[in-house]
Amino acid sequence: MREAAKAKKIPQRQQRRTHATRQRLLDAARAVFAFKGLDLASIDDITERADVGKGTFYYHFSSKERLIKELIKSVLGELEATINDRCQGSTDLTGLLDTLIGAHIEFFSTRWEDFVLYFQSRADLTLQEGYSGIETPFINYLDRIEALLASVISYHLPKPVLTRLACAVTGLVSGYYSFVVIASKDEDVDEALRSLRGAMVASMARFIMEAAPDREHKENQGLVG
Structure with missing residues (x-):
């Protein structure tokens, strides 16, 4: 019995070590990509950083491409979970x-890499x-952002329009975030975004209003007075 229990522990220990090494490579890749960019970063850079x-x-x-794909899937999956x-x-x-x-700001404010x-990657x-x-x-x-938008808009919008709206929401946040980082001190970035959130929401609401099929639907959404 003791030998059987011991035999089970060995694969579990190996599995934990394998998982830890894989995670170390992913963490190293995050840091290297943030410093050098996706194209200039090499596998040698990643393994040196991970010390493997x-x-x-x-x-x-x-391949490096496979690692990038897994990283992006992980990051966007966690972001989507935060949004949900x-x-x-x-x-x-x-x-x-x-x-x-707010969900995007919250998610990325402590995850610069x-x-x-x-x-x-976008x-x-x-x-x-x-x-x-x-x-x-x-x-x-x-698709998830499109579904959320569709759930609160009382009129039907074609799929291409919803896609453009979803792209506009994500593009506004990520584009502004990147430029604020360039122009501001690190400690000011999140506060700058929070203080302008109202203006960003108003801009997006106006953008969506332009996609509304008629004034009645706009009024139902509270987009016109």
Whole structure:
């Protein structure tokens, strides 16, 4: 019995070590990508940062592209979970927009490396020779925001319009966040975003109003006086 129990502990210990090494590689990649960018960062940079050999890297990931895909899937999955948690119970458009913006600020305010990855990989989607497979997590993320917007808009909007609205929400937050970081001290970034949230919500509400099919529906949404 004791030998059997001991035999079970060994694979569990190995599994924990394997998981820890994989996580160390992912954490190292986050730091390297934030410092060098997706294209300039090499596998050697990542393994040196993680203090492991290249063989260990290839045991866990078949390529740098595969690691990038997993990182993006993880970050966007966690961001989506935060959005779902914060937006539960939202019943009006302005309230939802405010909560969506707040959820993004809350998520990225303590995860600068993840924001850099999010921002860089989103830009990579526009390249003809970008990293394969990274579009799927972004599509899932945008689909969730589209569904939330549709749930509080009382009139039907075509799928392409909802997609543009979802892109506008995420683009406004991420674009502004990146420029505030350049222009402000680190400790001022989150406060600057919070103080302008009302203006950002008003801008988005106006943008959505322009997509409304007629004045009656706009009035129902409280978008016109």
